[in-house]
Amino acid sequence: MPALRQARLSVGAGEVHALIGQNGAGKSTLIKILTGAHGRDAGSIRWGGQEVRFRAPIEAQEAGISTIYQELNLIPHRSLAENIFVGREPRRFGLIDWRRIERESAAILSGLGIQADVTRPLHTCNTATQQMTAIARAVSTRARLVIMDEPTSSLDEGEVQTLFGVIRRLQADGVSVIFVSHRLDELYAVCDRITVMRDGRTVAEREMAGFDKYQLVSTMLGKELSALQAARRDPRLPPGPPVLRLDGVRSGPRVRDASLALGRGEIVGLAGLLGSGRTELARAVFGAEPVDQGRMDLQGEAVRWREPADAIARGLAYLSEDRKTEGIVPDLSIRENLTLVLLPQLARLGVVDRQRQREVAERFIERLGIVCAGPEQPIRELSGGNQQKVLLARWLAARTDLLLLDEPTRGIDVGAKAEILGLIRELAQKEGLSVLMIASELEELVGASDRAVVLRDGHTVAELQGDALTEENLMSAMAHGAMPTTAAAEGARDG
Template sequence: MTLDSSPLLSMQGINKSFGGVAVLRGARLEIGKGEVHALIGQNGAGKSTLIKILTGAYSRDAGSIVFAGHPVEFKAPIEAQNGGISTIYQELNLIPLRSVAENIFAGREPKRLGIIDWRRVNAESERLLESFGIRVDVRRPLHSCNTATQQMVAIARAVSTQAKLVIMDEPTSSLDKAEVDTLFGVIRKLQSDGVAVLFVSHKLDELYAVCQRITVMRDGQTVAERELASFDKLALVQTMLGRELSTLQAVRHTGIEHPGPDALTVIGLKSGFRVEDASLAVRRGEILGLAGLLGSGRTELARCIFGADRVDSGELKFDGKVVSLAGPADAIARGVAYLSEDRKFEGIIPDLSVRENLTLVLLPSLARWGIVDHAAQTAITLRFIERLGIRCSSPEQPIRELSGGNQQKVLLARWLATNIGLLLLDEPTRGIDIGAKAEILTLIQELAREGLSVLVIASELEELVASSDRIVVLRDGRTVSELRGDAISESNVMKAMAHG
């Protein structure tokens, strides 16, 4: 699709700084009417800031925005929504305890004689979802629906506002292949109805499957705008990173020469309906990959090991000793750390600084008579900023302003600053760009070489195969395969997922 002379959206010369640090410098973005447009760049490239300026969450320092033929300067996201721009964020901004229908029409409920017309709300919600091939009781609480349905509810809400442009920020990060195909069908339907879509994703195959044009950002600037079909994947990644790919090639982790004793042993573990019969062992200084399809019980097993979920039966051993965990505090006391796949709700505290987030677990040891030693906090933070290469303007910068990859490094540093022996990582590279992924994976391998035991859960099989000493595969809550040595390959992992 060739952009015509009057695009739906034109952002030109956009500048934005936070605390004197420039995050956008002359950035631009143009989207045609009824076009599916890709936006890509490393975390920290400025994508999210550009979107927040467009939707009124941030004000711009300089530049112009023209939407649907008119100059605009939205003061708040609700103004952007009323103006024809709807945004679906990676972490869905929905109300779990309200019904599906209430979420679709929240704040815009049709009324009759001054009273909300619930019959119409429910009927319109059903019609919208059925147009996407989704049949669900719209009166049920949203939290009782799976992630894919919640994603469609967010899209239905966007469509119900008569949006001309729908922004989708990493919409497939929690969907399986069949659900992704359904989403792509919805995107194509939106396009056929004349609605433009801005598709933000780090998954290159998805971009090529659904997008016509692409904008690439790097270091707060727009560095490329072109037809996606004319951009091969290698050139696209090189443009995004501004360097050769040599540092990004997955280095096959060939295994430890002299494995130590088991740091963790799990035997026949059962928990609820998700973990049925799981067994594995992680040795000292080893990276164990944990693979499985969505719903296989990977996350639930990690939560059991960390004491966050109840163990119904089976054995859990740390350093050869059977333990019974009353909660995460017991696991932490035994040197176990856990990074959840959900940074936003179970990791960072957005409004606190890098310093406060990084030293959170250390606070009891940094306080005397109830007063925290600020100098000690800062010293520890600066040490880990340097060691992990955390990119921030200062230790006092709010963590919410950091890219996803740098937020993940802060969370890693939070645990590394304590005396841990076993690190549980659930999707440690989820939602971060290729460059940051390479940095995180390299850091994990360095930690293992220093003697730390690591259990890694990852949906990206290429990453898991490249970085694991062994891989255990779960299916329906059961351990069905263990791969080691030359048997570690993507094809063998997929066969185990499918057939055990």
């Protein structure tokens, strides 16, 4: 399937233009084609009224298009001034003119409202100054279009406002900005128009004014307001005693104030737009990210992990959304993948008991219905759904009590999705497994969860259960930070 199909983007002079979409929508591919990092198979790009085809990013930069990526491509041990002029150092009598570099760098940063020692090594500066250095480099190239990919992802509130001030200065100077972000409030604060992408297509091009947040979220997710159904969940067993409780948890820049509770045998869905802090919260619960503030209780006892091994020892398990990179080991067999967590128990004097390993693998292949040629088959040869079953089996074999699932059905066909979700429900009901599940597909959350907690910009903003657990209410909470009243919901449907 092509990454882009019928993608469109139009940006005016001096305009701040939002580009949004879920993971896989095609935003990054579109930007890479625009800037010459990727070639295009069809269509055209017009820049300054002329059709262009950039063969490399340097050609786009020379034409006046500069990109600031989420992962800043700067040189940490060089000074701010060196980073601003790297590759374009002015010379005097054949030598680099350091005085001019430092003078002009300080002037550019000052023009952006930043007062900084430009001789200071970049790695000694905070994230905001590093971000402004990247912007200063773009400005120094006399860019007429600056593309900012998630520029606020590592900034605090004060730093975000400073960045917005810089964007407005650029706009006043006639510079156009493409602003990629998943934080809706930021889009409305700084952008003039918006392009929404879904499944490689442009599905909306609108003025920000008059584009309601609820409509924006439904457009991103592909759910028409008129087609929303107040889906009812199936009857669920009442939750057992509390297993996990989070109160006011803060972790890094993404998780700011998260609270939730999870009972034994309960499945709690974790909803939110990309960038809301869902994955970061799950990783903090698992010990892969630090808990900077707040309280985390496990079985009624306050805990604080130093590393994931501490969480694993207490019965926690985590399945990453990136199955291929952080889940399977593609060149190893099903047997080896399935028993990775068990290796300390299956080894004696440093030698793994392969017979016991095989017995464990065969037992869980049968139990979870993993379709394969046998335990020695390389896991890379399995379908996505069967790979995911192997990863579930890995943690079940380790006698997990609490399972953290991040997009467990991503990249899996419809039939396998239903099978995986049914398996998770069976494990919760019959074995008392507690599950915290992240899913972008709202239909999955409604159908599989006993309750759902909604995160927005790192804050817990709603908890839904019973008849209130519907796609419509989830979308409203993701857009506005709260469930709609009945009247508001009717107005949203009518509008």
